[in-house]
Amino acid sequence: MADVLKMFQDQAQKMIEQINDKGGLRGMIDGLRNRIEEADRKRDVNRVRVELERLDTQYADLTRAIGLEAVSLYERNMLKTPELEPLCQHVSDIHKMLESKKQELAQLEAEAAAEQAARAAQAQAQTRCSVCGNPLPETGAFCASCGAPIHGRTTPSPAGPSHCPVCNAEIRLGAKFCGRCGADVSTSN
Structure with a gap:
């Protein structure tokens, strides 16, 4: 029993020495305080960043709203601030070009869709016999239903x-x- 007690005392003494080697209990408490202070600073920085982003978004939204209102007044000949007229004219011109490009894009997309539909119809027509209208075989030069030659296919040479x-x-x-x-x-x- 004395051996177990001696071993327990030795282990306790080693733990106390290890704590003291690292600055003791005071050093451990100071280290924890430093970590807490650092975490608090990081939390404060993140809080301010979030608030800054929110305010920046509000600023951009309000600036855009003011600009849109000024352009609207300009287009109705109600703008009474001559300093804003060149900017409003430029914005108005860009808006017209934007609408023109939207129409151009819609036309191009419609043409592309029409071409794709035409190609699909042509592909469908090529899979049916021009004489009887039945589906054509994937290989071969003649319709399996009526024997008509398939346009664009040749009979294989005897091998x-x-x-x-x-x-x-x-x-x-x-x-x-x-x-x-x-x-x-x-x-x-």
């Missing part, structure tokens, strides 16, 4: 058998002999 007539092994295009049985396939390929 010869794709399999050996002797062993039925697949034959590579242009091969003269079967790779499996050695049969001469040049005359039929």
